[in-house]
Amino acid sequence: MDFDAIVVGSGISGGWVAKELCERGLKTLMLERGRDVQHRVDYLDFAPPWELPHRGMLPEEEKAQHYAIQSTSYAFNSASSQFFVRDSEHPYSTPMDRPFKWIRGYHLGGRSITWGRQTYRMSDFDFNANRLDGHGVDWPIRYADLSPWYDRVESFAGISGSNEGLEQLPDGQFLPPMGLNCVEQAFKQKVETDHPSRRVTVARCAHLTEPKPEHIALGRGPCQLRNVCERGCGYGGYFSSLSATLPAARKTGNLTVITDAIVERLDYDHAKRRVSGVRVIDAKTKQGRSYQARVVFVCASTLGTAQILLSSRSEHFPNGLANRSDAVGRYLMDHVMGLGATGTHPGFLDRYYYGRRPAGFYLPRYVNLDGRDTGNFLRGFGFQGYSYRSSWGRGVGEPGVGAELKQRLRYPGRWEMTLIGFGEMLPRADNRVTLEEKRSDRWGIPLLHIDCTHGENERRIAERASRDAAAMLAASGYENITSNGPIRTPGEGVHEMGTARMGLDPATSVLNRYNQAHDVTNLFVTDGSCMASTGTVNPSLTYMALSARAAHHAADLLGSGEI
Ligand SMILES: Cc1cc2nc3c(=O)[nH]c(=O)nc-3n(C[C@H](O)[C@H](O)[C@H](O)COP(=O)(O)OP(=O)(O)OC[C@H]3O[C@@H](n4cnc5c(N)ncnc54)[C@H](O)[C@@H]3O)c2cc1C
Numbered sequence: 001m002d003f004d005a006i007v008v009g010s011g012i013s014g015g016w017v018a019k020e021l022c023e024r025g026l027k028t029l030m031l032e033r034g035r036d037v038q039h040r041v042d043y044l045d046f047a048p049p050w051e052l053p054h055r056g057m058l059p060e061e062e063k064a065q066h067y068a069i070q071s072t073s074y075a076f077n078s079a080s081s082q083f084f085v086r087d088s089e090h091p092y093s094t095p096m097d098r099p100f101k102w103i104r105g106y107h108l109g110g111r112s113i114t115w116g117r118q119t120y121r122m123s124d125f126d127f128n129a130n131r132l133d134g135h136g137v138d139w140p141i142r143y144a145d146l147s148p149w150y151d152r153v154e155s156f157a158g159i160s161g162s163n164e165g166l167e168q169l170p171d172g173q174f175l176p177p178m179g180l181n182c183v184e185q186a187f188k189q190k191v192e193t194d195h196p197s198r199r200v201t202v203a204r205c206a207h208l209t210e211p212k213p214e215h216i217a218l219g220r221g222p223c224q225l226r227n228v229c230e231r232g233c234g235y236g237g238y239f240s241s242l243s244a245t246l247p248a249a250r251k252t253g254n255l256t257v258i259t260d261a262i263v264e265r266l267d268y269d270h271a272k273r274r275v276s277g278v279r280v281i282d283a284k285t286k287q288g289r290s291y292q293a294r295v296v297f298v299c300a301s302t303l304g305t306a307q308i309l310l311s312s313r314s315e316h317f318p319n320g321l322a323n324r325s326d327a328v329g330r331y332l333m334d335h336v337m338g339l340g341a342t343g344t345h346p347g348f349l350d351r352y353y354y355g356r357r358p359a360g361f362y363l364p365r366y367v368n369l370d371g372r373d374t375g376n377f378l379r380g381f382g383f384q385g386y387s388y389r390s391s392w393g394r395g396v397g398e399p400g401v402g403a404e405l406k407q408r409l410r411y412p413g414r415w416e417m418t419l420i421g422f423g424e425m426l427p428r429a430d431n432r433v434t435l436e437e438k439r440s441d442r443w444g445i446p447l448l449h450i451d452c453t454h455g456e457n458e459r460r461i462a463e464r465a466s467r468d469a470a471a472m473l474a475a476s477g478y479e480n481i482t483s484n485g486p487i488r489t490p491g492e493g494v495h496e497m498g499t500a501r502m503g504l505d506p507a508t509s510v511l512n513r514y515n516q517a518h519d520v521t522n523l524f525v526t527d528g529s530c531m532a533s534t535g536t537v538n539p540s541l542t543y544m545a546l547s548a549r550a551a552h553h554a555a556d557l558l559g560s561g562e563i
């Protein structure tokens with residue numbers, strides 16, 4: 001064996017697995033398909049707007065040619081485009097009438113560099129949902145199984161937020177919250193008075209408001225509230241693989257990272273029921289090679305992992321590795337987006353705020369919980385929100401010329417508030433990814449074909465969420481209210497999940513309660529593909545907790561000789 005463990009992918013989940021395995025003393029190889037990225041050195045976070053290519057924007061022609069899908073992300077600009085793939089170089093297909101936006105980054109750190117850093121725990125409303133309404137398979141774990149791991153990952157990552165005592169949004173280990181501005185406080189008061197089952201709380205986000213010694217020891221410093229996070233943060237003010245998990249893993253001396261290493265497939269030894277090799281194509285030379293380890297973690301993101309497993313066909317797994325259940329590639333989900341509303345407030349014109357703030361507020365799920373507030377749909381939705389004086393960017397994206405523009409920039413505009421809904425998507429077998437039979441990429445890897453649509457339940461959630469958002473804004477005195485709809489294309493939530501789901505039954509699921517493949521003893525998958533349902537909250541904190549938990553379980557099994 002070359003290594004004790006191989007981790008495929010260096011994003012949020014792979015970073016966590018590598019850290020935990022290395023700290024358990026295991027010699028770990030991380031294989032990352034993208035290029036190396038040096039923390040601090042390769043970021044453009046200190047560049048002022050006038051030094052950025054095209055003042056932070058990208059020419060329309062270049063966007064259309066190379067970034068047609070990636071450039072639809074709010075985080076995409078000329079300072080962050082290096083952390084998004086070129087669509088022109090990484091094609092995939094969809095049915096003509098069923099588009100899917102696959103937003104991703106292939107480089108060391110994956111999307112942990114560009115993510116929005118909103119971090120919430122799932123609750124037993126989420127873990128029980130499949131069992132109660134019969135959509136999807138029952139989760140093999142409950143909140144109590146994950147709670148200590150949420151504690152662990154929150155403490156290490158550094159999550160700012162406030163405890164609220166809500167069953168649907170469990171409390172956690174938080175650094176001091178960032179705070180609500182004056183109109184958000186007024187909104188909170190009004191919403192909570194009108195609707196006792198609704199709560200407006202400050203966003204929980206992976207920013208160091210007050211670093212602890214373990215953060216400082218990794219070279220991380222307090223968040224400076226600059227709002228350029230998608231470029232990468234030289235202060236290490238937010239959690240990413242590059243600022244946190246990989247430095248911790250490197251400190252142990254047990255980590256080897258190989259970049260530009262595209263994992264093409266996993267070899268399977270049927271006699272031992274184990275992965276026997278990880279086959280890699282060098283992204284630059286296109287040369288093939290293979291690595292061996294006692295345990296293999298695939299953390300290539302939901303769609304990347306599905307691609308690897310489906311490509312790993314063998315005599316015993318003709319439909320893809322660990323795919324006896326035929327669930328690999330199926331049950332693809334994303335949070336439903338295009339929900340919510342935006343409005344302007346005529347008042348508070350004598351009030352402002354100091355500096356910037358990389359997160360706003362959160363209004364957690366309140367429908368279909370305890371029978372008090374029900375909807376004509378299953379599951380629910382939550383809102384992220386924020387408010388600002390409308391020319392808060394002072395010239396950023398502000399159209400106009402001459403005296404009139406100067407006058408407008410001199411004074412901040414009205415207060416604006418937006419509520420962005422995230423709705424739950426049900427797991428459905430026909431929302432799936434498959435491999436193209438005839439078309440492959442420049443490395444000879446079959447293209448993914450993604451076929452995913454929203455159903456009636458998602459449409460009903462979107463309709464109710466947008467209606468509620470508009471009503472809450474109106475009741476709080478907002479005007480000019482517009483809907484954030486229509487419902488967006490699947491993928492735009494950038495919360496893809498479900499293509500190798502966990503479950504109790506090997507006949508209907510791919511992974512057991514520790515993210516270990518039912519059928520391949522030394523194979524673990526801990527990215528979003530393991531999710532049996534989406535819940536309503538942003539999922540990455542749950543991937544972190546599952547990854548840490550699975551890594552320790554694998555280390556225990558290796559220690560006892562069981563794998
Ligand atoms: C703009 C934006 C905002 C977001 N905001 C939030 C948020 O606020 N909260 C939240 O919870 N989530 C958010 N997300 C989603 C979050 O980024 C993902 O859920 C998370 O990064 C997934 O982690 P991962 O490890 O599964 O995948 P990734 O972070 O995508 O990492 C996967 C890694 O695997 C590598 N890889 C892929 N295929 C292969 C292969 N064949 N061989 C080797 N390596 C491979 C990739 O290059 C990549 O480095 C956001 C995403 C974006 C883009």
Ligand code: SF4
Nearest residue numbers: 223224226227233237
């Ligand atoms: S807001 Fe904080 S985390 Fe984001 S780039 Fe600025 S200092 Fe870094």
